[in-house]
Amino acid sequence: MRQFLxxxxxxxxxxxxxxxxxxxxxxxxxxxxxxxxxxxxxYDAAALDRIxxxxxxxxxxxxxxxxxxxxxxxxxxxxxxxxSCEACHGPQAAHANADDPSAHKPALPDVANLCRRCxxxxxxxxxxxxxxxxxEHSGGALCTACHQPHNPHL
Amino acid sequence: xxxxRRDLFAAGGKLLIxxxxxxxxEQITGAAPPSESYNVAEHxxxxxxxxxxxxxxxxxxxxxxxxxxxxxxxxxxxxERYQVGEDQQPHVDSPNGDIDGFPADTRTDVKSFFVxxxxxxxxxxxxxxxxxxxxxxxxPDGVVLVDKNYCLGxxxxxxxxxxxxxxxxxxxxxxxxxxxxxxxxxxxxxTACCEACPTGARQxxxxxxxxxxxxxxxxxxxxxxxxxxxxxxxxxxxxxLDGSVR
Numbered sequence: 001m002r003q004f005l006x007x008x009x010x011x012x013x014x015x016x017x018x019x020x021x022x023x024x025x026x027x028x029x030x031x032x033x034x035x036x037x038x039x040x041x042x043y044d045a046a047a048l049d050r051i052x053x054x055x056x057x058x059x060x061x062x063x064x065x066x067x068x069x070x071x072x073x074x075x076x077x078x079x080x081x082x083x084s085c086e087a088c089h090g091p092q093a094a095h096a097n098a099d100d101p102s103a104h105k106p107a108l109p110d111v112a113n114l115c116r117r118c119x120x121x122x123x124x125x126x127x128x129x130x131x132x133x134x135x136e137h138s139g140g141a142l143c144t145a146c147h148q149p150h151n152p153h154l
Numbered sequence: 155x156x157x158x159r160r161d162l163f164a165a166g167g168k169l170l171i172x173x174x175x176x177x178x179x180e181q182i183t184g185a186a187p188p189s190e191s192y193n194v195a196e197h198x199x200x201x202x203x204x205x206x207x208x209x210x211x212x213x214x215x216x217x218x219x220x221x222x223x224x225x226x227x228x229x230x231x232x233x234e235r236y237q238v239g240e241d242q243q244p245h246v247d248s249p250n251g252d253i254d255g256f257p258a259d260t261r262t263d264v265k266s267f268f269v270x271x272x273x274x275x276x277x278x279x280x281x282x283x284x285x286x287x288x289x290x291x292x293x294p295d296g297v298v299l300v301d302k303n304y305c306l307g308x309x310x311x312x313x314x315x316x317x318x319x320x321x322x323x324x325x326x327x328x329x330x331x332x333x334x335x336x337x338x339x340x341x342x343x344x345t346a347c348c349e350a351c352p353t354g355a356r357q358x359x360x361x362x363x364x365x366x367x368x369x370x371x372x373x374x375x376x377x378x379x380x381x382x383x384x385x386x387x388x389x390x391x392x393x394x395l396d397g398s399v400r
Contacts, residue, residue, distance in 0.1 A: 016167060020166075020167045020171070023171040024170060027170065027173055040194075040291075040293070040294050041288075041291055042288040042291070043289070043290075043301060043304070044288075044301055044303070044304060047291075047301035047303065047304070048194070048299070050301075050303070051299055051333055051336050051337060052336060052340050052341075053337065054222070054337035056221070056337065056338055056341075056343065057220050057221045058217060058221055058338075058346045058350065060344070060349060080352075082352075082353070083352040084349055084350065084352075086349055087350045087352045088352075090220070091220050091221065091346075117212065117213075117255050118209055118211045118352055120258055121258060122209075122256065122258050123261055123262060123266050124235050124237075124256070124259045124267050124268055125209045125210065125268075126206050
């Protein structure tokens with residue numbers, strides 16, 4: 001054995017260096033590559049979970065209706081039946097998820113600008129969509145002076 | 155303890171080899187992440203957009219901006235107004251992405267309509283193909299996402315997207331785009347833009363759900379994707395799309 005090492009040491013030593021090098025490469029590679037990498041493709045599958053961690057701002061129609069049953073009924077009876085609550089009232093997850101929702105009361109929408117965003121006359125809007133030239137239609141009066149926003153017929 | 159240099163190297167080498175084998179084994183056989191109620195294999199997300207229902211109110215743009223904290227001046231979704239004369243050459247405007255609405259259009263000599271735009275979540279996405287580091291990918295449920303931990307900010311994907319749907323986030327300096335509200339749709343909610351759309355012009359759809367109305371919808375309506383000649387496998391279907399839309 002001693003004789004063998006003396007004669008072929010020049011081969012054994014680089015072989016050991018090579019094996020150690022490969023081992024170091026594998027070790028570093030394993031440490032750097034995330035566990036879930038390659039699970040679905042050439043990317044880190046854990047990114048899906050990270051992206052899912054993003055907080056929700058819009059609670060969703062079903063959540064609103066859980067408490068605001070009365071407004072939901074009024075809305076369902078009128079032409080705004082298909083308009084979700086948060087389309088006008090804005091994102092309400094903070095209100096809905098609060099321990100005491102009444103302490104996080106959402107601000108009322110700015111009616112002067114809210115209604116006309118949808119209903120101001122515009123040639124690009126579909127013809128069958130109800131539109132008015134607000135200046136001629138109400139002469140500056142707020143829409144809510146005549147219309148109930150949840151069920152806007154007169 | 156008397157330790158020669160030779161012994162030290164020998165012991166170190168053995169340790170290194172054992173450790174790397176162990177670590178590799180652990181990675182191969184590593185425990186799978188805990189199963190959850192959402193199964194990526196059961197969904198294939200997309201959207202249908204009904205041009206004739208869009209009123210250009212900008213609710214979708216504002217909702218997206220609030221839901222996803224989109225930096226000011228950047229848009230994951232926006233609305234374009236097309237004014238098309240008889241020569242079919244469109245004049246397109248989208249002031250600030252429609253986040254503040256459009257100035258009233260009174261022209262009657264042109265055909266005019268609104269076109270909401272967003273990431274088409276292409277099945278064969280050019281942006282995914284050009285990413286050099288695997289930072290952007292099509293998820294198993296058909297959503298094109300960006301892993302900002304991997305993104306270098308090289309902007310290849312921004313140039314590759316035929317629809318102009320990507321931007322470089324000014325704070326993180328990584329590519330950013332519509333996630334189809336992945337954090338919402340994976341817990342049973344619809345996207346923020348669909349939630350806020352007052353006319354139902356946008357509908358989130360799941361092509362793998364046999365109960366989804368999209369199957370009925372695609373059987374009964376004439377639909378088109380944007381730039382079909384790019385063969386991107388776009389999954390946002392537009393109903394009644396005019397030929398002048400780019």
